[in-house]
Amino acid sequence: MTITDEVPDLVELLDQDEIWVNANGERLRLDDMEPRYCGNVRALLMRNAGSYLDHLMWSMTRGPGPSGDMACDAFDRAFDELLEASNDPETWMREQPLLVALARRIRGEAARPAETPETETLMETEIEMAARIDGPRQYDRLVGFAQWVVDLDDIDGPGAEERRTVTLTKIIEKAREALDGNN
Template sequence: MDSSEWGWVTHWTDLLYQDEVWRDAQGTILRLDDMEPDYCGRVRSFCLRNAEHALNGILYEMAHGPMPSGDVAVDGFNREWDMLDAAGGDPKAWLEQADLLIALKYRSEGLPARPAVCHCGYPFIGDDGEPWDHGGCYPGIVVD
């Protein structure tokens, strides 16, 4: 992986909405699936210990509205507000909903960062190689 592709990462919170990489303290970009499970667990613990600080930083950035403007920025902005609302003001609950923290949890359990099968029981990628839409799935759903 070419680390220059991730040159925009200035703080670990920049990585919250992806489930592919982590940037260590030396600035090295690491693929989550290449990281040892115990290291992923330590990274996840670090993030959760800093949840309140991270939330305050995100709230400060959000006070200015979606940046840059446009549909993608507005969608991202709305997603963050929805996550904050669902967490009920609990910084750790908010952070645990982030794609990065979910991926780190999987990796800390020795699983791939991106599971091949959704909790509904169906694969994320179909036999034809096309992604399936799991937007309506939720934990506990059973699809027959």
């Protein structure tokens, strides 16, 4: 999930593993936070797991509902998951990406695990298969697209400002460019 410059709401905050927003509204990178502070944040979230879960369920019932069969089905699944989680809000909270990242930081690890060689190898294998099927030009375009996707995680690198607002639509657009050769 990409975080924008706006202060994320509770759902967005729990569903990512990069930042924490403190009581003053300051955005703090998890990797820059001391393990003890990460422990305090995690304890706060765990103490309030039931209240946060109730808040999420309540916020889903307010406002406009989804329209269309697929959207309604997705909404129903998400709401059912929250209803089931209400039986054990602490377990639900522990499974959220933010809490997983905080637990890593408490152990002195990076908030996000490093890319594994298996992941990199899988991506390379997929690209190499495309090269055999579609030829070297397609291979070069797919390598460029794969590097662009990997760079989405580099929040401080070149082009970070552009990537901060990347949406799924933009990712699909870039993939189509790579496959069609329109870049």
